Amino acid sequence: MNVKRWTALIIAGVLLVFSLGINTIFAIVKSDFFGNFDSLMAGNELSVMETVIENGDFNKRIAYLTVDGTIQDVGSSTLWQPVAYDHKFFLQQLDNILNDDTVQGIVLNVNSPGGGVKESAEIYKKLLKIKEERQIPIYVSMDSMAASGGYYISAPADKIFAQRDTITGSIGVIMQSINYQALAEKVGIKYETFKSGAHKDMLSPMREVTPEERAMMQDMINETYEEFVNIVEKGRNMPEADVKKVADGRILSGTKALEAGLIDEIGDKEATIAALREDFGLQDAELYEYSYDVGGWQSYVGMKIGSMFGPSTEEKMLMKIMTEYKAPKMMYLYGEY
Secondary structure, rough: OOOHHHHHHHHHHHHHHHHHHHHHHHHHHOOOOOOOOHHHHOOOOOEEEEEEEEEEEEEEEEEEEEEOOOOOOOOOOOOOOOOOOOOHHHHHHHHHOOOOOOOOEEEEEEEEEEEHHHHHHHHHHHHHHHHHHHHHEEEEEEEEEEEEHHOOOOOOOEEEEEEEEEEEOOOOOEEOOOOOOOHHHHHOOOOOOOOOOOOOOOOOOOOOOOHHHHHHHHHHHHHHHHHHHHHHHHHOOHHHHHHHHHOOOOOOHHHHHHHHOOOEEEHHHHHHHHHHHHHHOOOOOEEEEEEEEEOHHHOOOHHHHHHHHHHHHHHHHHHHHHOOOOOOOOOEEEEOO
């Protein structure tokens, strides 16, 4: 190890000790002397905050929510690894609104290609629950993309806005698996499989899918697809035939989505907020959003150490391939995954 590497290691060590020392004191004080420092380190104890975007009446508030990225539950941000979209945190925001009488409306900004069937359904159900129990309006502002699962979670909104060049639609279900049997045979790799039933290794990357299995999978896809179509029918108050005209997986621009009845108006997030205020007499309502903080020093030091001494990009990719196994699953997703 060269001098530069040793110097960087010593500096990082000093920063880490200093950071942990400071944050340990705060964690102990915050948790009545013995509590959740381990949880804080793991990213389980996030400081949830409300940030005011536009000042106004605190007793009549509009919650501005954002779904940005692929809708998948990949865990929460930790000391070492931040995440783009935090599914559990977003569901927590919806729970907060459900129990907060000061919230009189929601603007949901969606910028997503979609994601998991399960995660999309969880958001959809919570939004429906808010509408039924709180009786407050939900307006959606589609950003550059609100496709597949991004459209699914938008469907229950009272009004949907999109920009002219927004990519939306992609109503449908996809499930993919990879088959590298020919490659394995070429390099001399052979899998030995012991199974309790003929279909236990269905969608194995080491054999072909049988016609019977293909039919089974298509039945599952069709069932989930019909559920998606149902969601759009109810949310948009459209006949099934009209939904299915554009529910073949195609993507639509904002203008084409308007023609098809999938959205209500062309406009950006400012237009969406203004419309909600005007339609429901919330001109003087406070506009706020949720955020969380995993800790300035913790986050900073964690990222620095990771960048200096963590594996290279190539090593990370290799470790990911070798150690992670992800079974194929149904997705409401536009594009590759």
